Amino acid sequence: MELxxxxxxxxxxxxxxISFTVWFTLLLVFIIVPAIxxxxxxxxxxxxKTLLKIFEWATLRIERGAKEKNHHLYKPYxxxxxxREPTSLEEEIKEIRRSGSNKDLDSVSEFEMSDIFYxxxxxxxxxxxxxxxxxxxxxxxxSWNLLTRSNNNFHYISLRLTVLWWLGLLIRYGILLPxxxxxxxxxxxxxxxxxxLIGLLQNGRMxxxxxxxxxxxxxxxxxxxxxxxxTYHDSENKPKxxxxxVANHTSPIDVIILASDGCYAMVGxxxxxxxxxxxxxxxxxxxxxxxxxxxxxxxxxxxxxLSNHVQDKSKLPILIFPEGTCINxxxxxxxxxxxxxxxxxxxxxAIKYDPRFGxxxxxxxxxxxxxxxxxxxxxxxxxxxxxxxxxxxxxxxEDAVQFANRVKSAIARKGGLVDLLWDGGLKREKVKDxxxxxxxxxxxxxxxxxxxxxxxx
Amino acid sequence: xxxxxxxxxxxxxxxxxxQETGFSAAVLLRLHQxxxxxxxxxxxxxxxxxxxxxxxxxxxxxxxVGAFFQPGQETVDFPSFVRVLAHFRPTEKNxxxxxxxxxxxxxxxxxxxxxxxxxxRDRDGKISRTELLQVLREMLGLQVTEEQxxxxxxxxxxxxxLDRDHAICFDEFRKSLEKVNIDxxxxxxxxx
Numbered sequence: 326m327e328l329x330x331x332x333x334x335x336x337x338x339x340x341x342x343i344s345f346t347v348w349f350t351l352l353l354v355f356i357i358v359p360a361i362x363x364x365x366x367x368x369x370x371x372x373x374k375t376l377l378k379i380f381e382w383a384t385l386r387i388e389r390g391a392k393e394k395n396h397h398l399y400k401p402y403x404x405x406x407x408x409r410e411p412t413s414l415e416e417e418i419k420e421i422r423r424s425g426s427n428k429d430l431d432s433v434s435e436f437e438m439s440d441i442f443y444x445x446x447x448x449x450x451x452x453x454x455x456x457x458x459x460x461x462x463x464x465x466x467x468s469w470n471l472l473t474r475s476n477n478n479f480h481y482i483s484l485r486l487t488v489l490w491w492l493g494l495l496i497r498y499g500i501l502l503p504x505x506x507x508x509x510x511x512x513x514x515x516x517x518x519x520x521x522l523i524g525l526l527q528n529g530r531m532x533x534x535x536x537x538x539x540x541x542x543x544x545x546x547x548x549x550x551x552x553x554x555x556t557y558h559d560s561e562n563k564p565k566x567x568x569x570x571v572a573n574h575t576s577p578i579d580v581i582i583l584a585s586d587g588c589y590a591m592v593g594x595x596x597x598x599x600x601x602x603x604x605x606x607x608x609x610x611x612x613x614x615x616x617x618x619x620x621x622x623x624x625x626x627x628x629x630x631l632s633n634h635v636q637d638k639s640k641l642p643i644l645i646f647p648e649g650t651c652i653n654x655x656x657x658x659x660x661x662x663x664x665x666x667x668x669x670x671x672x673x674x675a676i677k678y679d680p681r682f683g684x685x686x687x688x689x690x691x692x693x694x695x696x697x698x699x700x701x702x703x704x705x706x707x708x709x710x711x712x713x714x715x716x717x718x719x720x721x722x723e724d725a726v727q728f729a730n731r732v733k734s735a736i737a738r739k740g741g742l743v744d745l746l747w748d749g750g751l752k753r754e755k756v757k758d759x760x761x762x763x764x765x766x767x768x769x770x771x772x773x774x775x776x777x778x779x780x781x782x
Numbered sequence: 783x784x785x786x787x788x789x790x791x792x793x794x795x796x797x798x799x800x801q802e803t804g805f806s807a808a809v810l811l812r813l814h815q816x817x818x819x820x821x822x823x824x825x826x827x828x829x830x831x832x833x834x835x836x837x838x839x840x841x842x843x844x845x846x847v848g849a850f851f852q853p854g855q856e857t858v859d860f861p862s863f864v865r866v867l868a869h870f871r872p873t874e875k876n877x878x879x880x881x882x883x884x885x886x887x888x889x890x891x892x893x894x895x896x897x898x899x900x901x902x903r904d905r906d907g908k909i910s911r912t913e914l915l916q917v918l919r920e921m922l923g924l925q926v927t928e929e930q931x932x933x934x935x936x937x938x939x940x941x942x943x944l945d946r947d948h949a950i951c952f953d954e955f956r957k958s959l960e961k962v963n964i965d966x967x968x969x970x971x972x973x974x
Contacts, residue, residue, distance in 0.1 A: 420967075436918065436934045438942060438950075439959050441842070441897055442967040444921065448846035449870050450970055451836045453816060765841050765923035772934065773926050 356508065360545035361538075369554045369706070373682070376705055379489070380681060386486050417443050418771065436772055497703050505550045505702040512546035513599075517606045519543070524609025533639075536610035537588045544585035553707040555582055562713035563587050564642040564672035567635055569664055572674040573736055574646035576687040577694070578701065579676055582709060589644035590634060594618055612640055628667060635669040642672065647729065665732070666725040670716045673732050675740030679708035712739045795861045803868035803887060809972050813867065817860050827857040842920050845900055853905065869896045872969040891956075893968045898955050908949040911935060 359365055418440055519539045526532045548555065563586075564570040570589060572579060583589065591613045595604055604615055614634055620626055634640050645664045665671065678685045682705045687697050701707065714735055719728045790796040790807055793814045800810060818824070820832045830847050837843030850858045850866050858866075868887035885892060901909045901917055914935045922931070942950045942958040950958075 417967075436938055438901075438938060438955065439897075439962045439964075439967070440921070441900055441917065442962075442964070444840060444842040445846060445849075445897060445900060446870065446968060446970060448837050448840045448843060449867065451840060452820075452833060452846075453813070453867065453970070761839055761841055761843070762923060764839065765921065765925050768841075769922045769925035772922070773930055 352508075356549050357511075357546065360549060361542045363541065363545065369549075369552060372552070373554050373706060373708060376682065383486060383489065418768075440768075497705070501552070502699075502703045505552065508546060508550035509702070512543050512550055513603065515546065516540070516543035517603060520606045520610040524606070533611065539610065540588055540607075541585065544581055547581050548585045551578065551581070551701055551707050552705075553578070553582060553709065555586075555708075556710045557586055558710065558712045559715075560586075560713060562672065562715050564589070564674075564713075564716075565670075566640060566642060567638045568642045568670040568672050568716065569631075569635065569667070570642050570644045570672045570674055571647055571664065571732060571736075572644070572676055573740065574648045575676065575678060576685045576697070576701075578685060578707065579646065580644070582676065582711060583644060583674065586711070588641050590614060590641040592616075592631070592643055592645055614643065624663065628663065631664070632667045632669070635667060663725075665719065665729045668719065670718050671728075671732055672716050673714040673736050673739075675712040675714065675736045677710050677712075677740040679710075682706045682708045685709070710740075714739055793860070799861055799864055803864055804871060804874075805864070805868065805972070810864070813864055814860060817863055825857075827859045828863065829857055841923060842900070842917070845903070845917070845920065848903070849896070849900060866896075869893055870968060870970040871972065873965040888969070890964055893964050894956055894959065895952070897968065898952050901950075901955075908947075908951050909955065910949045911939060914938060914950075 355366060355368065516539070520536070523532060523535050523539060526535070570583070572583060580591065584591075588611075590611070591607070593604070593615060595601055595615045595617055604613070607613055608615060612634070614630055616627065616630075631643060634643060643664075647664055684704070685701065685707055692700065717728075717732055717735070719725070723731075790800075790811065793799070793810060796810065799805070800807060803810075805813070817828070820836070821828055822832065828850075830851065833847045833850060834843060837846060840846065850863065852858075852862070865887060869892060871888035873888050873890060873893075874886075898909070899905065901913055903913060903916070915931060918931050918935055926934075939948060939950060942954050944954050944957070945951075
């Protein structure tokens with residue numbers, strides 16, 4: 326009996342040993358070494374192209390299947406419940422009145438009982454469909470990307486699709502997720518360990534060079550941990566020392582994406598736990614700007630520290646997300662003016678995610694950080710484009726708000742995002758009363774304006 | 783098995799609402815999603831605060847929100863929500879109905895009634911001078927003086943008030959709007 330088990334045991338051990346070695350060699354060769362040197366084998370792009378072909382096929386199958394079974398295919402990805410007419414208050418009320426009376430419109434433009442129709446209809450339209458809040462829910466897709474989160478019982482339509490969906494589930498959670506978690510772990514621990522090591526060195530050129538290399542390497546490992554396929558455009562405009570890099574914000578991953586292509590000084594609040602450990606070790610290797618919770622409220626202190634950092638040309642450019650909150654990557658909301666007040670050169674960056682592969686938007690009211698990261702790591706991939714825009718400075722006679730808006734428009738235009746006037750803080754607050762006043766002004770001009778004419782004649 | 787019908791089961795009174803309101807299944811589902819979105823705390827019903835947030839731009843916001851709530855009630859559930867929205871469906875032209883069938887929500891008469899009730903807040907069947915002044919004040923805000931407001935209201939009542947009781951009842955309201963294309967102006971274009 327013993328003789329029978331021993332060779333079997335040995336065989337098992339040998340097999341396990343070999344597979345581990347192979348696994349780690351592959352990891353080293355294909356992921357860690359390229360991360361150190363910043364090269365790429367192109368495997369991720371090939372992966373992306375294959376996935377796209379599969380998604381196209383899946384969408385065709387869904388549409389064909391729906392037609393065969395004569396379903397009313399419920400497309401949850403149409404844009405709106407209603408179509409809003411882009412007519413103004415004046416035009417609409419004139420039209421209502423024109424249909425209601427035979428009188429010459431120019432001479433009698435006074436209040437009619439039917440005017441209420443306009444306000445009622447507009448009100449009901451607002452209840453059913455709101456431009457602003459749409460920006461805060463995940464962007465809707467035209468096709469299905471085989472993720473449960475974006476389907477609506479689609480996988481029941483055909484057997485082949487169901488099999489594919491199950492296969493996808495297996496691959497994502499069984500193979501990709503563990504691989505990515507291991508990589509992330511490696512990347513983060515290397516970052517903490519190496520930066521602490523570098524912190525022991527004397528301040529000088531050697532330290533800065535090493536710190537740069539270490540930061541870049543670890544961020545690149547993290548990028549591979551998320552299977553992020555990033556295309557950088559216009560790298561000649563990359564931020565330089567003494568400047569502020571400004572970008573639109575969709576998720577915490579934005580930081581990793583930008584920091585894997587250049588070195589930045591991060592700005593933020595010091596957290597506890599793992600995040601805090603990372604932050605504290607990072608600051609040993611090169612100066613980042615971390616604030617205590619109490620200091621965050623003090624705007625002058627924040628501005629002072631930022632401008633001190635910016636004036637020292639040996640320090641890295643600061644990375645800031647002025648929207649203040651994560652937006653769902655279809656638009657850019659109002660930039661908070663703080664970072665535009667300092668007087669440094671601003672380097673705008675536009676980040677646009679491709680939603681076909683995975684939704685990178687972090688809806689902080691729906692998901693916590695950990696569950697968000699798990700969702701990210703179990704998506705197919707994160708595909709995005711980064712555009713470095715030419716540097717901008719505040720012009721004569723421009724105040725911080727106007728400058729901020731100018732930068733915002735440039736970013737929105739480049740990234741193909743909608744440039745909205747709304748404040749990102751709207752997510753949690755009500756709309757200001759000025760819009761209501763505008764409506765009242767327009768309407769009263771129609772009524773009272775003509776009364777004055779009448780009294781004159 | 784339909785992908786739409788199975789999700790319709792999640793909608794309260796789904797089938798009945800389809801028949802009553804005339805909305806298509808797709809639109810009803812979207813309205814349910816919208817209802818759930820507005821219902822931030824997932825209570826299954828909406829309070830006036832949930833709707834007011836969407837209407838802060840509209841001078842008559844509070845009044846329109848009030849139209850969703852039955853007198854004395856502080857919450858509105860999904861069926862009631864949809865029944866109010868059904869008033870804004872475009873009227874169907876070629877429709878024959880027997881005498882027993884209830885009048886559909888989007889008929890000309892029902893639309894007029896809805897508008898009338900926006901004016902007549904105390905639901906006594908008449909739009910009094912006070913009620914009209916209130917509506918005008920909402921529409922015009924602080925942009926006009928009290929005298930201007932009074933003269934506008936006076937003229938409007940004089941034009942519509944046929945039985946000289948200084949108030950506008952529903953029939954007088956309807957008559958004054960005889961020629962207005964209500965269907966076009968009180969309808970929202972729903973996307974299928």
